[in-house]
Amino acid sequence: MTKVSNTKLSVVFWSVLVLFLAWDTVVSAPIDLRNEPPLIAAGSGKASVGGHCAIAK
Template structure:
């Protein structure tokens, strides 16, 4: 195995271990209590450039 293949194998193994650890240790997400994506924000009127002008 070359150094590139070894490095890639270590990377994917570390990523898989991290995702597994995160899956086991994170709390479940209750999708019914989350706002819809378009409603996520501070609730204040936007200010700034022309795109946010009413």
């Protein structure tokens, strides 16, 4: 019985994950690759922030 419930739980998990990724793709704004700051901006005059966690608000 444990094997059946693990299989069902696995199917539910992957279904929810796929649905979340599909929803996120539809709802999110497209990525503008030309407007991305450089990863290393030594001496260029631009700020060297680039990751989503480095955004200061």
